Amino acid sequence: MRLATIGxxxxxxxxxxxxxxxARYAEDWWEHGTLYARILRSPHPHARIVSIDISKALxxxxxxxxxxxxxxxxRRMGILxxxxxxxxxxxxxxxxxxxxxxxxxxxxxxxxxxxxxxVIYETEQAVFDIESAMSANCRVIIHPDLGKHSKLSxxxxxxxxxxxxxxxxxxxxxxxxxxxxxKDAELIVENRYTxxxxxxxxxxxxxxxxxxxxxxxxTIRSTRQGPGIGKPHACRFFDLPAxxxxxxxxxIGGSFGGKADLWIELIAARLAQITKRPVRLTLTxxxxxxxxxxxxxxxxxxxxxxxDGTLIARDIRFIVGSGAYSQMSSAIVRNAGFAAxxxxxxxxxxxxxxxxxxNLPPSTAFRGFGAPEVQWAIEQQMDVIxxxxxxxxxxxxxxxxxxxxxxxxxxQMTTGIGAEECLSRVEEWLGSQPxxxxxxxxxxxxxxxVGNKYTVxxxxxxxxxxxxxxxxxxxxxxxxxIGQGINTVAAQVVAEEFGVAFEDVDVRWGDTMTMPxxxxxxxxxxxxxxxxxxxxxxxxxxxxxxxxxxxxxxxHPDDLETSGWKVxxxxxxxxxxxxxELFSPVGIVPGVGEIFGQGEYTEPxxxxxxxxxxSPKAATTYMYGACGVEIAVNEETGEIRIERLVTAYDxxxxxxxxxxxxxxxxxxxxxxxxxxxxELLTEEGVVKNSNFLDYKISGTMETPNLAKMCSILAPDPDxxxxxxxxxxxxGVLTPIAxxxxxxxYNATGLRVTDQPLTRERVWRLLKERKK
Amino acid sequence: MKQQVWLKVNGADYEVxxxxxxxxxxxxxxxxxxxxxxxxxxxxxxxxxTVLLDGAPVRSCLILAVQAKGKAITTIExxxxxxxxxxxxxxxxxxxxxxCGFCTPGMILTAKALLDVNPNxxxxxxxxxxxxxxCRCTGYIKIIEAVLAVKNKGKATDGDRxx
Numbered sequence: 045m046r047l048a049t050i051g052x053x054x055x056x057x058x059x060x061x062x063x064x065x066x067a068r069y070a071e072d073w074w075e076h077g078t079l080y081a082r083i084l085r086s087p088h089p090h091a092r093i094v095s096i097d098i099s100k101a102l103x104x105x106x107x108x109x110x111x112x113x114x115x116x117x118x119r120r121m122g123i124l125x126x127x128x129x130x131x132x133x134x135x136x137x138x139x140x141x142x143x144x145x146x147x148x149x150x151x152x153x154x155x156x157x158x159x160x161x162x163v164i165y166e167t168e169q170a171v172f173d174i175e176s177a178m179s180a181n182c183r184v185i186i187h188p189d190l191g192k193h194s195k196l197s198x199x200x201x202x203x204x205x206x207x208x209x210x211x212x213x214x215x216x217x218x219x220x221x222x223x224x225x226x227k228d229a230e231l232i233v234e235n236r237y238t239x240x241x242x243x244x245x246x247x248x249x250x251x252x253x254x255x256x257x258x259x260x261x262x263t264i265r266s267t268r269q270g271p272g273i274g275k276p277h278a279c280r281f282f283d284l285p286a287x288x289x290x291x292x293x294x295x296i297g298g299s300f301g302g303k304a305d306l307w308i309e310l311i312a313a314r315l316a317q318i319t320k321r322p323v324r325l326t327l328t329x330x331x332x333x334x335x336x337x338x339x340x341x342x343x344x345x346x347x348x349x350x351x352d353g354t355l356i357a358r359d360i361r362f363i364v365g366s367g368a369y370s371q372m373s374s375a376i377v378r379n380a381g382f383a384a385x386x387x388x389x390x391x392x393x394x395x396x397x398x399x400x401x402x403n404l405p406p407s408t409a410f411r412g413f414g415a416p417e418v419q420w421a422i423e424q425q426m427d428v429i430x431x432x433x434x435x436x437x438x439x440x441x442x443x444x445x446x447x448x449x450x451x452x453x454x455x456q457m458t459t460g461i462g463a464e465e466c467l468s469r470v471e472e473w474l475g476s477q478p479x480x481x482x483x484x485x486x487x488x489x490x491x492x493x494v495g496n497k498y499t500v501x502x503x504x505x506x507x508x509x510x511x512x513x514x515x516x517x518x519x520x521x522x523x524x525x526i527g528q529g530i531n532t533v534a535a536q537v538v539a540e541e542f543g544v545a546f547e548d549v550d551v552r553w554g555d556t557m558t559m560p561x562x563x564x565x566x567x568x569x570x571x572x573x574x575x576x577x578x579x580x581x582x583x584x585x586x587x588x589x590x591x592x593x594x595x596x597x598x599x600h601p602d603d604l605e606t607s608g609w610k611v612x613x614x615x616x617x618x619x620x621x622x623x624x625e626l627f628s629p630v631g632i633v634p635g636v637g638e639i640f641g642q643g644e645y646t647e648p649x650x651x652x653x654x655x656x657x658x659s660p661k662a663a664t665t666y667m668y669g670a671c672g673v674e675i676a677v678n679e680e681t682g683e684i685r686i687e688r689l690v691t692a693y694d695x696x697x698x699x700x701x702x703x704x705x706x707x708x709x710x711x712x713x714x715x716x717x718x719x720x721x722x723e724l725l726t727e728e729g730v731v732k733n734s735n736f737l738d739y740k741i742s743g744t745m746e747t748p749n750l751a752k753m754c755s756i757l758a759p760d761p762d763x764x765x766x767x768x769x770x771x772x773x774x775g776v777l778t779p780i781a782x783x784x785x786x787x788x789y790n791a792t793g794l795r796v797t798d799q800p801l802t803r804e805r806v807w808r809l810l811k812e813r814k815k
Numbered sequence: 816m817k818q819q820v821w822l823k824v825n826g827a828d829y830e831v832x833x834x835x836x837x838x839x840x841x842x843x844x845x846x847x848x849x850x851x852x853x854x855x856x857x858x859x860x861x862x863x864x865t866v867l868l869d870g871a872p873v874r875s876c877l878i879l880a881v882q883a884k885g886k887a888i889t890t891i892e893x894x895x896x897x898x899x900x901x902x903x904x905x906x907x908x909x910x911x912x913x914x915c916g917f918c919t920p921g922m923i924l925t926a927k928a929l930l931d932v933n934p935n936x937x938x939x940x941x942x943x944x945x946x947x948x949x950c951r952c953t954g955y956i957k958i959i960e961a962v963l964a965v966k967n968k969g970k971a972t973d974g975d976r977x978x
Contacts, residue, residue, distance in 0.1 A: 055908055055909070062919050063916075064892065069853070245951055247863050247949060248855065295916060297915045298951050328857065527914040706957065709955075710914060736856055736860035736949065743945075743947075744941075744942040
């Protein structure tokens with residue numbers, strides 16, 4: 045199929061408004077009479093609330109409301125397990141947990157009022173270590189009434205067997221005979237890996253504003269990722285019908301998953317209900333660092349292989365440190381399993397994942413959703429296997445890669461796997477010239493890794509398309525524009541379908557009152573879902589168009605096509621009519637009204653077996669990638685320098701190649717930062733480095749020189765995807781950390797299984813090695 | 816106690832009635848509607864609030880509005896002319912240097928300040944100048960390419976909008 049717009053690097057539709065400052069984000073609106081809200085937070089990681097006295101705070105001039113948990117509906121939030129009150133009731137479970145909230149005339153007054161709220165706590169023991177928390181002997185049970193919490197209906201996820209401490213969910217994938225597999229193995233490699241907590245560090249913090257509009261509709265404007273998550277929760281929480289709740293999301297200043305559990309919306313909404321004024325609640329940077337993070341993980345992998353490197357048994361235990369509440373981490377428990385089955389054949393396999401509470405801040409989704417963390421472990425395993433068997437790392441991977449048509453160990457057909465091509469492109473760019481192993485304090489090494497990322501299934505996207513008489517198309521969708529460029533994708537798809545210029549399309553989004561339903565820009569599903577739904581909407585709009593045009597042209601609607609703003613008869617293009625001539629002077633088509641199309645797309649899924657995790661169709665599709673890296677490690681300072689880095693990705697048909705590069709370059713930088721510079725440091729549940737000075741993200745001085753990085757697009761289109769497209773944004777991260785980890789081993793002889801590799805940690809490791 | 820303050824923003828004069836403790840970032844955004852400048856940390860670390868004060872990049876989250884009296888303030892809204900975008904703005908579009916866009920206004924203004932004093936910076940000098948502007952989306956590669964493209968076109972100081 046020859047494509048006119050798809051596959052072209054058209055200018056991003058949002059770039060002009062962003063470079064001029066016209067683009068608006070949630071905090072760029074003020075209503076008349078806006079109040080400013082601030083949250084009082086628990087100083088204890090685990091405590092009973094004995095009493096809260098808000099009387100002095102209420103007396104402060106300018107304070108309009110002070111609320112506690114008892115002023116909110118007695119309902120809990122959550123993604124798979126509903127375990128969290130937006131304002132604590134009776135018990136606090138992490139340092140920073142919201143205990144009270146103030147709405148006042150100015151931010152300073154609200155801040156002053158917090159200091160006047162008197163809370164008496166009775167502290168309880170806390171547990172911070174994941175494995176201690178999941179032990180049956182753990183004396184600290186963070187949610188003793190867990191059994192009473194309701195779960196959203198996601199079949200296949202079961203509460204854990206009794207006696208597992210603070211485990212709230214577990215998930216299994218089983219295939220073959222693991223014991224036999226290990227018996228038949230000629231080598232067994234067993235390791236424990238860990239991944240630490242990091243912060244999303246979006247440049248925009250978290251914010252929600254709420255008001256009750258003149259018609260009584262609860263209106264929330266926020267930085268939320270996922271209107272299809274936030275709105276149903278708000279409806280349920282306040283017992284309001286969907287038509288009486290409006291969520292608005294203008295441009296969002298980055299999310300990476302961090303704004304998916306945005307329960308501050310409910311606090312702002314409650315204050316708006318009570319004060320009958322608009323309320324703004326903006327989290328400070330400190331609050332975001334202290335209360336939002338990626339989960340931490342402990343991963344055990346035991347592999348059994350044959351001497352030729354064939355994997356015959358793999359046993360994985362994947363433990364998710366969810367913090368005090370389950371939030372999005374609950375879904376990671378299941379979804380991380382997709383990463384473990386997506387790349388390699390493993391005839392005898394067991395995956396066991398556990399979601400575990402600790403008294404740390406509740407963690408949430410972070411770009412990759414468990415996939416980068418799983419592959420930090422299994423990709424390094426492949427390298428250990430290669431080394432012990434004296435095989436090449438690439439060879440071991442190639443021997444075990446799934447091929448198109450293979451059924452993976454979860455029971456799903458591999459519909460395409462560009463991993464091999466990505467691996468060979470990366471190998472080729474890196475070259476085989478030997479690198480200078482040591483110069484002065486610098487020792488060098490090369491590493492390579494493969495990665496996959498699934499696209500989630502069973503979610504719904506709706507798109508509307510309207511044809512305007514002035515030769516313009518309008519596409520309306522319900523996703524969030526978090527910077528990934530979904531608006532541009534929407535415009536490209538619709539322009540392609542109608543055979544018009546990309547510039548002829550306007551995109552609308554960000555308002556549940558006027559836009560169609562969608563779930564979220566999440567889980568690598570936006571392009572696939574929106575792409576399909578938009579094409580269906582175009583088909584629907586064309587049907588109406590062709591009905592009217594057919595009457596004018598004396599042709600059957602099935603014989604018509606449209607391109608370049610004309611409708612014409614197939615094979616007789618001279619029999620045509622300009623679309624604008626179908627419209628009356630007031631802009632409607634007589635007999636039809638508006639030329640309008642609706643599209644709905646739900647990716648089918650067959651639910652996994654609750655015992656074995658098996659399903660012939662659990663995930664929508666998989667994207668793949670590979671990374672090759674050369675690093676230099678300074679043995680005196682512990683600094684790791686990226687000397688050369690190449691990545692290749694199979695994202696299916698790229699919709700916009702330069703936008704793909706954007707995702708790659710940003711994702712690679714984020715993955716490098718997460719491994720080498722970033723670490724949330726906690727002490728007794730308190731985050732100690734809650735600012736950009738003490739929590740370092742990559743800046744211009746940390747990213748490799750332009751000449752040393754290369755990103756290769758190596759698409760393997762999935763014919764089931766819209767124009768063959770799959771996904772990219774999350775999967776970018778998956779091969780980066782393990783490639784650096786294995787390069788580190790090759791440089792220093794030290795195998796690191798624990799993240800991060802900050803300078804201080806590396807320095808200590810090297811010092812210990814000297815001893 | 817509020818006081819009357821005149822601020823010169825993008826060449827035009829504005830009168831505001833504000834507490835002396837109000838930050839320049841707040842007054843620009845909330846009182847005057849120049850929401851192009853963003854607030855990312857309120858501690859001067861992320862650079863999202865960067866505006867130009869007499870041509871020099873400053874953190875508007877660390878400056879009191881009253882401190883900006885008598886100085887020429889340039890925000891992102893003041894860069895384009897009636898006819899065209901500033902070359903940096905156009906370059907950011909053309910080189911795909913924009914994703915979520917939250918760091919973009921601060922990034923462009925800092926780059927403008929660099930090119931105004933050093934029209935011919937090396938890649939290293941561009942990195943150093945932009946080291947105080949954090950971005951979480953782009954990895955900086957296309958931002959640096961955009962600035963290099965403007966330098967190479969020789970249009971470094973086109974249209975000084977300070978007034």
